[in-house]
Amino acid sequence: MFISIFNAFESGIIFAIMALGVYLTFRILDFPDLTVDGSFVTGGAVTAILITNGMPAIIATFIAIVCGFIAGTITGLLNTKGKVNPLLSGILMMTALYSINLRIMGQSTIPLLNQSTVFTQLKNVFESAGLDGIINQGLTGLGLERTPSTYSVLLVMLVVTFFIKFVTDYFLKTEIGLALRATGDNERMIRSFSANTDFLTVIGLGFSNALVALAGGLYAQFTGFSDLNMGIGMIVVGLASVIIGESVVGTKSIMRTTFAVIIGSIIYRVVVTLALRADFLDNGDTRLITALLVILALVMPRLIETYKERTRKKKKRVALTEQIKEGA
């Protein structure tokens, strides 16, 4: 139980990077970008093929980021220069990427089991420093029987993901970042303030898919393989994270919303993990659970709001009738 929740946290924090990318397009640019399903796999594919060919994992991961960026800019160019509708631009790119990803990998799955990945390297560092042992001693002291094999993934990914969050927060407050936000909010207005909205859309999509590819590359190293189909439904997972996070944490400011997205991603993983423990549900039901979660996150806040409003009005009515009675 503890182990599977721990794993959910680990993957949640990795997927949060992808969710931040989805947040950039869906919320900031107001561009429903479906490239994600493809660029996530591109990240995994590029990382896997480079690592198996002997490249250091960290460099392979960086190259994956660049490839994601390029994929995103192509979607952006399709939309801004080719005047293709945003949804269709993303779908076309996603479709093309499927074949491209297969070309990159040369086969539909690449195992990374005996390779040196960023995570095996981190694990080694933690082991030789004895860090995992110390934490686990503490936990067994608390009465836990089975403990995670390493904390390196969780701790380092927390640092990396929050670093990305803070960079994103900062970026969205810069002169270029403001113009990018306005492009999604009121394109005509920001063009009348001399911003090149086409360029901003293109780089915005580039950044977004760079993050998505990074998440894909890390996820492949985390699970120990890259698979051609690991991106299917990724966009919905990203959206689920954004929506769940927003409804739980709120959207008062940019900083809060990016935090919400990370929390949303973790909540999503944990809830799915817990749900799958139920006897009557199996892996095939993940999508159904996802859809239900998103629906819940979309509908619940409104229901709560209506309920609060109704009780508030009821109280007011009661108070008024009492007043009238007293007056009579």
Added chain:
Amino acid sequence: MLALEHVSVTFNEGTADEKKALQSIQLTLEQGEFVTVIGSNGAGKSTLMNMISGALYPDVGTVSINQQNVTALPEYKRAKRIGRVFQDPMAGTSPTMTIEENLAMAYSRNKKRYLVPGVNKKRRELFKEKLKTLHLGLEDRLNAKVGLLSGGERQALSLLMATFTEPDILLLDEHTAALDPSRAALITDLTGDVVKETGLTTLMVTHNMQQALDLGNRLIMMDKGQIILDIRGAKKQALTVEKLLHEFQRIRGTHLDDDRAILG
């Protein structure tokens, strides 16, 4: 300052919907001129504005700013030198962003945008000072989302954003039309003040004849894509609404449709 030569544009050319929106427009504006533009619906006023801003390109003819031919320059490049306020109060600001962030975007208009914070201490002081000139108390609400402001407040902010970097040309397209009379009067006054203070070369479209007469030092009337009347200086001061209507009748041989628009 601004020169349009033989500017023509036809929409849906060669179809049943063909519309000659502008027909060989000749217009020169001197530095500091404040021109009010009137004309019935569909006369081509907004199209003229869009030609100047670069939102539309002419079929033939040239547009020059400061002797530089800008006919093929895209809108976002021309925007460094042209401030605009639209009719729709929603159009000139970014609703999900704060007042100071909106001002920061306007501040970057004539500069290159960098990866440095858009709002800093120094700029915030400047924004506050500028907002005070509106007398709406917006200087105390720098972190309020612009979407929460009323139409009048937004339009005042739009006007400030369009003008405070002192562009070469200011384009106002019925920017008071969507407001209630008292708010419209407020924005009209602000417009008069700003233009007087900065000496901006201004084109202002309005359906309110009285406003067109009260403001500015030159008046042009458009009809069917042409400029049919161009009056300036002392002659403009002497104009009245009656004289204008009479003039239209004399030129066009018909009554000016006295729809809501014209008498406003």
